[in-house]
Amino acid sequence: MGHCIHTTGLNYFFSKKEQVLHDIHLHVPEGSIYGFLGPNGAGKTTTLRLLLGLLRQQSGDIHIFGQPFEPNRQSILGRIGSLIESPSLYSHLTARENLMIWQKVYQCPKNRIEAVLRLTGIADTGEKKTGQFSLGMKQRLGIAVALLHAPRLLILDEPTNGLDPGGIVEMRELLRQINQESGITIVISSHLLSEIEKLVTDVGIIHRGKMQFEGPLDELMRVRRSHSSLVIETGAPDKALALAQQTCGEARLINGKINLPHQDKTTIAALNHQFVMADIPVYQITGKEDDLESIFMQMTATTPTQNPLL
Amino acid sequence: MIHSIQSEWLKTRRSLASWLVVIGGLFIPLIFLYDRLRHFSTMAENNAKPGIWTYYFKQCWQYMSILLLPLGIILTVSLITQIEYRNNTWKQVHTTPQRLSTIFLAKLVVILTMLLQFFLIFNGGIWLIVALPSVFGTVDYPSAPIPLDTFGEFNHRFLVGSLPIVGLQYLLSLHFRNFMVPLGVGLAIFVATIIGLNWEYGYLIPYSYLSYFFMNNTQHLLDQGINIYYCALGYFAVFTGLAWLSYRYQRSKN
Structure with a gap:
């Protein structure tokens, strides 16, 4: 074109x-x-x-x-x-x-x-x-x-x-x-x-x-998708965090919930299976996507060299 | 070019400037007509006089040339040119497929056409002062013919005398967004003209030529080799040239 x-x-x-x-x-x-x-x-x-x-x-x-x-x-x-x-x-x-x-x-x-x-x-x-x-x-x-x-x-x-x-x-x-x-x-x-x-x-x-x-x-x-994250609420956050870090690498504990970067469906299912096998109660798994407005705000809030999106 | 002029002419429809041309052109003739009707008993006798046309022509031009015409041009040119600033339309004009010179000239042609329109209305008004009572059959139409040659000569001179005012007001109105600048400068030069008429170099003031032409006292200047007819044309050429340069090299086209 x-x-x-x-x-x-x-x-x-x-x-x-x-x-x-x-x-x-x-x-x-x-x-x-x-x-x-x-x-x-x-x-x-x-x-x-x-x-x-x-x-x-x-x-x-x-x-x-x-x-x-x-x-x-x-x-x-x-x-x-x-x-x-x-x-x-x-x-x-x-x-x-x-x-x-x-x-x-x-x-x-x-x-x-x-x-x-x-x-x-x-x-x-x-x-x-x-x-x-x-x-x-x-x-x-x-x-x-x-x-x-x-x-x-x-x-x-x-x-x-x-x-x-x-x-x-x-x-x-x-x-x-x-x-x-x-x-x-x-x-x-x-x-x-x-x-x-x-x-x-x-x-x-x-x-x-x-x-x-x-x-x-x-x-x-x-x-936007690459900046979405996964939030998992479990009954044993520390144990779950260790497992998540083993499986996905990057994982953090925020407010008692595990935060992971965007994962595909197979990885999410596998992680859930591991939690269940380890007797960790899973209460909630939610995807959190930044809306376009947030991305726009991020892009316009930093200089290009600092901009994580570029 | 013709389409650009048509477009510019449409913008003057119902504008304050177009009303000013009509009202300004008829204002003085209507006052004299009212005065004639007030002294109805002498009308027949006056109509019989051979100099009736010249009398009213000079009477009307006396007020018009020295006072109202310069003020009218200052106001009208500023109003016409400022239509774009007032309506924030310069940016739209400048994104049309017209050359800048076409836009500049089309506006100037419209202003000069309105000036001619004013002259026609004013001369028509002078004719009405003398002829209107006869149309209604109350008095006889003047037997003396209209001295067209004299009227033509005076109109021609007044038209040329108006041009420097048109040129400078066009320059100022194009250049300054604020309407008060061309108006203020125009009025200041107008006042300076009235004060400076008796000054030996009064002919240098660009707004003075209407008065010189009306008073018909240019012989002493001609004796010194100064032809104010050409001075007026020269000023118009210089002001219009400067207006073009200012417009052409304006940094932002608004």
């Missing part, structure tokens, strides 16, 4: 002393929904702004649709829809008038206006000025603007900001539908992994301007 976005060695300095991006390498697969994650201030928006040419590139390369960005700026931007931070709307105009402005610029068919209004569920806003819209309606119109010219790539920076839980679910469904029906590649940034983990196919995690992880969501799930 080719890459829709491919960057190498992106660095960005706000001033000589303040480097906000360090050697960013991004690989966004064609047709994917790429979750770009990081806490507030990690460098997500700066990266997305660089991808869209809103910030002057200082070092590194940006390739979009297989072409270098700067020399092909106009042709590339004509195939990208974006929503950066808050929606960009002319508050004294209606939703249709706002879309007409962009329809003129992109020179797309006029019927696209009604199509995207219906798609985003704001076709009945009539003569209401966008200044009177709720935050959720503004976000929807922002998405409608981004989709108007049927782009091949959608870049959305925190599009669920300010949405209620129902709105977040609807937004997620809408993006999934767009991706599946039109094959549009979507890059969506967020500071909450839980918010987009049900949507994305690929993930990039950035922290303090450095990439901490990039790969398919499945790979992140494998990381």
Whole structure:
């Protein structure tokens, strides 16, 4: 699968002393929904702004649709829809008038206006000025603007900001539908992994301007599994610990319970059998998995060299 | 380019700036019309005078050229350019497949079109002062023809005199996010212009040309080899050039 976005060695300095991006390498697969994650201030928006040419590139390369960005700026931007931070709307105009402005610029068919209004569920806003819209309606119109010219790539920076839980679910469904029906590649940034983990196919995690992880969501799930543990409660913890250490190597006693790293089912069954054979009463065997949010927190809480997950 | 201009023009729909053009263009003519209607008994006699058109043309331009037009341009250019800052839309504009020069020129064309629109409305208003009572048949339409050549010449000069104000306000409004900066600087230069009109180097003030053109006292400057017509055009070219450079090399496209 080719890459829709491919960057190498992106660095960005706000001033000589303040480097906000360090050697960013991004690989966004064609047709994917790429979750770009990081806490507030990690460098997500700066990266997305660089991808869209809103910030002057200082070092590194940006390739979009297989072409270098700067020399092909106009042709590339004509195939990208974006929503950066808050929606960009002319508050004294209606939703249709706002879309007409962009329809003129992109020179797309006029019927696209009604199509995207219906798609985003704001076709009945009539003569209401966008200044009177709720935050959720503004976000929807922002998405409608981004989709108007049927782009091949959608870049959305925190599009669920300010949405209620129902709105977040609807937004997620809408993006999934767009991706599946039109094959549009979507890059969506967020500071909450839980918010987009049900949507994305690929993930990039950035922290303090450095990439901490990039790969398919499945790979992140494998990381999660490798960080799951097994907790066993027995009637003779010390005796059980010795047996567990013999069988599995690494085992610790925490709060009277034996904690082991992730084990396959055969090993768990064998261990249980050994406990029973040694007359050790087994009260409970439970698997404890770190959720993705915890992994995300771990990744963004340490520097790459200290990060145990890398 | 034409699509970019259409797009920019759509943004002015129902905007404060578009209302300002209409209201500003009709404001002074309506006051004079009201004054005429108040002195209805002398209207027929005045309409018969050969200089009726020139009289109201000069009367209206007296207030417009020295006071209201500079203020109106300062406000309108700032409002039009600041539409993007106010609505946080620069970032969307700059992610469209338009060249920066196209965006820059499309906005400038819209501003200049609004200036022309204002001139048309204002001149139409002057015509209404004299002609409206005749339309309702209460007095005869003036027998004197409209001195189109003179009106055209004055309009042309006032238009050129407005350009330096457009250029500098465009530069300031593009560069500064805060609306108060272009407005404050514009008003400060406007006040300096009024104070500096009697100064021997008053012609150096870029906002002074409307007043010079209205007072028609440029002969002494011409004698010194100073043509304020070209000064106005020169200032406009310099300010517009600086505005382009400032816009082109802005570090962040917001």
